[in-house]
Amino acid sequence: MKSKVIFQRYGKYQKKMYIMNLMLSLILTSILVPVIFGLVFQMNARDYRTAMDESVEKTLGNASLKSEIIAEALHTIEKSQELQSFLSASTRGEYYLYSSRLKDRLTRVSSRYLNAAFVLSITIPEKSASVITPYGTTGKESFAEEFFGDAGALAEQSEKLTARGNGASFSFERERVLHYMKYDRLQDRPYLIFLQVPLAELIDFAPAVSWNLADHQTIFAGRKNISYEQMQAIVSDGRELIESRKEVVFARWLDGLDWILTASYEKKKPDMAFFFFYFLLPFLALAALIAAVSSLITRSLYRPIKELVTETKSIVPADNEHDEIKLLKQGAAQAHQLSKDLRETLSEKERLLHYKQNRDLLFGILPPEADRKEGQLYVVAVFSLHNLASEEKCYLFKQYLQEKLESSAGVRYINTEDISCTLILEAESLEAARRFISEKLEDSPADAEVQIALSDPGFGMESIKTLYLQCSLLLQYKYLYRQQRFLSADLIPLKADENYSYPxxxxxxxxxxxxxxxxxxxxxxxxxxxxxxxxxxxxxxxxxxxxxxxxxxxxxxxxxxxxxxxxxxxxxxxxxxxxxxEIFARIRQDISDILNFVASKEKQEDDDLAKTLLTYIEEHYHEDIMLVDLAEKINASEKYCSMLFKQSVGENFKTYLNNFRIERAKEILRAQPDAKISEVAERVGFNSANTFIRVFSKHVGLTPKAFAERE
Structure with a gap:
């Protein structure tokens, strides 16, 4: 009857398992939850960044478009015949006539650009002159009150702009309307042109976006969270996007009005609600779940140990505690001994099987093809022990020979008869086999009493049977040549076989x-x-x-x-x-010629494939091509394609493609210096203008814009 082991609720090892699983689970939770929190926050921040970038880019694009429309309207008026006639009027009648025509022209220009709301007005510096608007003419003081909010501001600003010279401008923002005043001369006649644009026409950013608008002198509109010098530095660097650790800044130059528009927003930061829902709450919930799961896992893992301990016969201590490890060690010692006995049995079985396979070779029974050595030469050696005085001496000599051959590779030992044993040697020649055996028997006590029959070298395992029969034939002469240690065909003339050996x-x-x-x-x-x-x-x-x-x-x-x-x-x-x-030397030369042809053919194929790859790049460099496309083109693996490209061209695929694209971009910029950078990037195969600028600057040392200006 099986002896029973009485267990407490918890054994020593079981307690350790509970504690260890709980600690590992809590450590895993402490690592996993912050990682998940970080990933979720990164995804949330990335979505926020994408939405904000799209919103800002859309608003900046709208502002650029409308500024171009307004600039075109300004240019149209400044180059119009009506303005030239108005400025050249010499009589009062001409002045009123051309003032009316200029007013009509202003009205038509304003109505032409319906998708951009703005008001253009014109006057000349004389104090008595009126201001011409799309709605009629008005006095300068009334216009100054409406435009500046101060009746005397017009004269003051007019003097400042006149002092600065042609093209001088002044911008400001009042009552959510952008005001622009410019002094210039036409046919040596001075004039002042005024522009009023509602702020909402250009600026429609989300509340989280801070924006600023500046001219050549100062920031005249916006939240002014950035200095004028910083805005100038951003524009002078030619960058439209600047990213720092805390915020993202966009810059756009409104060419027609000579305004700089910047927009920035702060990057996403985790708040308390986000921290609570995505970190603290999951951590507490997961910790509670782990405490329950840890108990179930420990019980499940401990169940096999409990069954093993129950099956192990041992004595339970008087205090009813048990040490599972001690009990299992006793069982493991017994299992180890059984395993050792089993290994010895299997080793002996494998040795006997190996011996049988070697013995079968002597009778023409070949092993599976996987165990054969193609192209190997073999020599068979049969040891005749008939001169030894007793069976004990024969046994001792065989033991001695086996011990000597234990560490030798390419040797098979077969105990064929009581007074003989056989070796199958992997040897290139008869002399090599004779030298190997002499070295092994150098200190043998029975060396002089043993005769050895050595066969000629044979090609492949299928020749071993024939070689063994040759040794048997040679041993028939052992009494005739009893003084000879080695018996071989070169010593004893045997009947020649009229067949060659070429299996x-x-x-x-x-x-x-x-x-x-x-x-x-x-x-x-x-x-x-x-x-x-x-x-x-x-x-x-x-x-x-x-x-x-x-x-x-x-x-x-x-x-x-x-x-x-x-x-x-x-x-x-x-x-x-x-x-x-020389017949065999000539046949050997023909084989050498074929080998040289194969080598040159493989090199030519590699060169043709390399030319195919370069042609493919020249035809498709403007597309989003990758190494896998080239590999499919030549029907090869990516690894081989990469190795072939590097070997033939001297540089890897990505470097060559970037160099090729940059050279094409330089040609475009030389031919079209005013081309947009984004268009050039797309034409030469780059996915984004920023990537193109970075790669171009790295290869050329200049930005594309600077390169175009220099050329």
């Missing part, structure tokens, strides 16, 4: 290596020739068949290219000259 696997490996342009192809060819040298020397007809097989391999390689490849030696001539001592 299908070796041919396929050679073909694939050449098609890939692998320089190792020549080494593989040399191995095949080296393996068949003795056979070729003793059997001329075998050499002829072997040469025909090699030229047939070259024919199959050439068919894969679907084009003619120039070779130094014609394949038909090679077939006819099979007895030539």
């Amino acid at each position: 299908l696997a070796a041919e396929n490996s050679l073909i694939q290596a050449v098609l890939r342009g692998n320089p190792e192809s020549l080494k593989l060819f040399d191995r095949i020739i080296s393996q068949n040298e003795k056979i070729m020397a003793s059997a001329p007809q075998t050499q002829r068949r072997f040469v025909l097989m090699l030229t047939g391999t070259l024919h199959r390689i050439l068919r894969e290219f679907y084009m003619e490849i120039p070779l130094k030696y014609d394949l038909h001539e090679l077939d006819e000259e099979w007895q030539n001592p």
Whole structure:
């Protein structure tokens, strides 16, 4: 019957789990809630920024448009024939006649621009002259009372402007109306022109936006939260948007009136309500939820431990407390021992399986293709222990040999019989195998009593069976050559095999290596020739068949290219000259020519692809193109496309594209110095004027506007 373990409500480890989970949860909450609060605030601030930017830009655009309309009206009046006639009137009759015509002209100009409300008036500096308005003529004192709010202000300002000279102007704001007064001369006759624009026509900002309006002298309208010098500095820098840590400032030059309009607003700040709803309240709610969830998670996590402890036989302390960790350690020690025993069993099973696979090789049973080594040469060595006096000496020698071979790579050991064992060596030559075995047996106590049969090198695992049979044949001469330590075919004359060794696997490996342009192809060819040298020397007809097989391999390689490849030696001539001592060197030269062709073909393909990429950029630089577009164009991956572009051009794609666009922009600015920067940016492929200005300034050292002025 199973022994039961009586638990308290909480064990030592369970208490620790409760505390640890609660602390981790509170730490996670302390990190997560501020992060979420920050993200939500950033999203809220970004939406607020977007809305405010759109509102300000819309108002600034409207102000620019209407200022252009008003400036055009001013220009129309100043260049009109009516004004010229009025200023050149020499008699009272002409004066009244041309005054009437000028009044009509003012009326027509005002009615022409219905989408901009403004009033234009004109007079000359003489005290006796009247002021001509769209509604008629009026005295200067009455007009000054209406325009300045002071009957004597007109004469005072007229004197100041006259002293400043032609084109002098004066602006101010009164009763939410913008007033503009300008002194100028036409045909050497002075005149004064007045403009009245309701403030609402130009300024319609949201309450959160602070604005200021200035002329060449001072700020004459707005909230004046910025100094005149600061406004001048903003305009002189050529920037329309200035952003600081606390606020965003927009600046716009109203060209026709020579006014500077700025608008600014403070960035979004978290308030107490936002802090309460998006930080404090979620923190308290999440903390309460975590306290409940932590208890459930701890119980769920502890349940398997409780079951393990219950299953562990142990003694419960007298005070009815238990230490789960101690109980689990006892169970873990038992599990560790079982695991150790299992690993030893699996290791022994794997060793036996490996031994069986090695033994199967001697009888032509090959492992799966994944475990084979293509193009490897093998030598089989059979150790004959018949000269050892006892079975114990045979056993000790085999143990000694296995210990020596434990750290050696490319060696397979097989215990074939009681008085023999076999090695399968990965060796390039018979001499290399002989030298390896001599080093391993250097301090063997039974070295002199052991004879070793060594096969010739064989190509691939499929040759191991034949090599093992060759060793068996060599051992038949062990009594005849009992003084020889190594028995090999170069020592004992065996019947020559009239067939060459050129298996299908070796041919396929050679073909694939050449098609890939692998320089190792020549080494593989040399191995095949080296393996068949003795056979070729003793059997001329075998050499002829072997040469025909090699030229047939070259024919199959050439068919894969679907084009003619120039070779130094014609394949038909090679077939006819099979007895030539240089025949194999010539075949090797043809293989080298094919490898050189593959290498040059790959380089030409890379150059053609690079030209395609550059042509694509020249045709589409004004579009929003990216590296993925170029990769799709040449049907390649982005990584390969980037590597090919950098290798062929010398710089990465983004740098080259920006340089190309900037050069096109410089050409446009030279041809069209008055072109708008935003239009130039769009024509050369930049998404925004600000990005264009930044990249242009970085590459040229000047802003686009400064570059156009300099050119």
